[in-house]
Amino acid sequence: LLLMIFLxxxxxxxxxxxxxxxxxxxxxxxxxxxxxxxxxxNVEVMKRTISTDTIQKALTVLLFYMAFIGILLLA
Known part of the structure; x- marks a missing residue:
């Protein structure tokens, strides 16, 4: 069950x-x-460096997703 929630x-x-x-x-x-x-x-995958802009976008998406989940839990 926890695996399905994680996925x-x-x-x-x-x-x-x-x-x-x-x-x-x-x-x-x-x-x-x-x-x-x-x-x-640097963050590297398959011998390519991931830009800091891409990392910041991913962290922003995670922040908004966690804020949304938090608001739903408080409601």
């Missing part, structure tokens, strides 16, 4: 019409968290 939180891939966080946004957030633990300077 609903992540949502679908960018090409689909599913809701929630997209899998690419989740991947960027995950890689950013890994970067913080390993003290690397």
């Amino acid at each position: 609903m939180f992540i949502g679908a891939s960018p090409g689909s019409t599913g809701g929630g966080l997209k899998t690419t946004t989740f991947a960027v957030l995950w890689l950013t968290m890994i970067r913080g633990v390993t003290s690397k300077n």
Whole structure:
């Protein structure tokens, strides 16, 4: 049950019409968290560097998503 809730939180891939966080946004957030633990300077995936603008957009989406969930829980 918890796995299904977690998968609903992540949502679908960018090409689909599913809701929630997209899998690419989740991947960027995950890689950013890994970067913080390993003290690397850049977020890299498949030998490509992810720009700080993309990371900030992913964090903004997460912030709005968490605020929405928080408001729903308080209502």
